[in-house]
Amino acid sequence: MTNSQRTDRAPATPPATARGGKRERLAAAAARMLHEQGVEKTTLADIARAANVPVGNVYYYFKTKDELIEAAIGAHAEGLHAMIASLEELPTPQERLKELIGGWVRQRDLAVQFGCPFGTLCSELDKRADGLDRTAAEVMRIFIDWSEQQFQAMGRDDSRDLAVALLAAYQGISLLTNTFRDPELMVREGDRLERWIDSLA
Amino acid sequence: MTNSQRTDRAPATPPATARGGKRERLAAAAARMLHEQGVEKTTLADIARAANVPVGNVYYYFKTKDELIEAAIGAHAEGLHAMIASLEELPTPQERLKELIGGWVRQRDLAVQFGCPFGTLCSELDKRADGLDRTAAEVMRIFIDWSEQQFQAMGRDDSRDLAVALLAAYQGISLLTNTFRDPELMVREGDRLERWIDSLA
DNA sequence: GTCTATACTAAGATAGAC
DNA sequence: GTCTATCTTAGTATAGAC
Structure with missing residues (x-):
């Protein structure tokens, strides 16, 4: 996530000229609007309005x-790192993975309305000629790598496959929850996945 | 899938005026192009060219x-019915479900390039204001209902959850296979799902 | 029933005033 | 650094010739 727009004369703080952090607001608004409306249906005007710019x-x-979309991917990456940092505070890999699943279930109403914020983005970016789908894939990989570590810490030698299966289960149930507009699908699949985690130890 | 365009004077055959079944060609081309390019990026000109019209x-x-998209959904529904009819010829529900999974794995290169033909469509239609996402959901339900019957025939009382989980696993691994451009993800998840089917009996 | 030309609309992007 | 007006392009849809 390069930041070529910024002068970076004052590190760790926005440039004095960017009052109110408009760049950050635009990136966050882009992430939200791309999720809600899709990449192609979201206009720059939509994003500007949502960011109050x-x-x-x-x-x-x-x-x-494209640069705005890239910034939105960066915003997703930041959110992902924050989530991982929060999960790391739990003592065991089982608890971390089950808390991850619990978070998905608690967010089920968002999935009902718009699907997984990042999965739908990856799916849509694949249809575009620009290389942004590769950038998004890198972010998705961060998540898989972290999950793999958890399964490895549980002593599984098929940790990579399990990490892929877990993420696939979430992406798939997000799509179905959205398609059928039924939050219960996410609840029941979440229960099933938690039992699955318990059965792996 | 209404057919208001057709005169229907000669049932079960296309009207004499529609030489070469252009309507059918357009619907099939629409289904293919919507999968490859996405709904919003596909123009009527793209579809016409692909259909040689x-x-x-x-x-x-x-x-x-929108009417063309609806016809594309209809084409998917027809393909789905044909697939189910073909699977029904196998003697046991386990064999039917494992052959279904085998078909997904054999189609992995298409998933690498464009994801699941119908899942990506459902995901994209959700972002549109028209009601076509509801039509697509009906087709998706046909598939879940059939899977549920298979698990029920295996004597499972949680057949609905299992059917949802199976379809979710496929939708999710299709998305990841596409995102990471890696057909092996589909192969390995297919193996895992077949072992899972075996373990349920 | 088939096809061409074109009207209409909307979005991305730019120039330049303040 | 902020904002308005406008250029350009492209796609949906229509009118009407053949």
Whole structure:
């Protein structure tokens, strides 16, 4: 996630000129709008409105729509790192994985409305000619790698396959929860996955 | 899947005027192009070209792009019914489900390139204002219902949950196979699912 | 029933005033 | 650094010739 737009004269704080962190607001708004409306249906005007930034001002921060999408991927990556850091505080890998699943279940209403925020993005970016789908894949890989570590810590020698299966189960049930508009699908699959985690020890 | 465009004077055969079954060709081409390029990036011109039908002629058969999408959903439904009919010829539910999984694995290169033909469509239709996502959900339900019957025939009282889990596993691994451009993910998850089927009996 | 030309609309992007 | 006005492109859809 390069940051070529920023002057970076004052590290760790936004440039004095960027009052109110408009760049950050635009990136966060982009992530939200791309999830809710999809990549192709979301216009720069939609994102500007959601970020409370005048439409014509967007191009000062991002030269193209692609750059805004890249910033949205970066926002997802940050959220992912925060989630992982929070899970790391739990003592055992089983607890960490089950808390992960619990988080998915608690977010089920969002899945009902729009599917998985990051999975739908990966799916849509694949249809675009730009290389943003590769950037998104890198972020997805961070998550798989972390899950693999958890299964490894549980002593499984098929940890990679299990990590892929866990993420696939979540992506798939997110799609079905969204397609059928039924939050219970996520609840029941979450229960099943937690029992599965317990059975692996 | 209404057919209001057709005169239906000669049931079970296309109207004499529709030489070469252009309507059917357009529906099949639409299904293919929507999968490969996504709903929003696919233009009517793309579909017309893929179907070998002159661009301006499309509107004679379909009044709007939405009607073409609906016809594509219908084409998917037909393919689904054909697949189910073929699986029904196998003697046991275990064999039917494992052959289903085998079919998914054999189609892995398509998943690498574009994801699941129908799952990506459901995901994209959700972002549109029209009600086509509900039509797609009906088709998806046909598949779940059939899977549920198989698990029920195996004597499982949690057949619905298992059917949902199986379809979710496929949708999820299709997304990951596509995101990571790695057909092996589908192969390994297919193996895992077949072992899972065996373990349920 | 088939096809061409074109009207209409909307979105991405840019120039330049403030 | 902020914002308005506008250019350009592209896609859906329609009118009407053949």
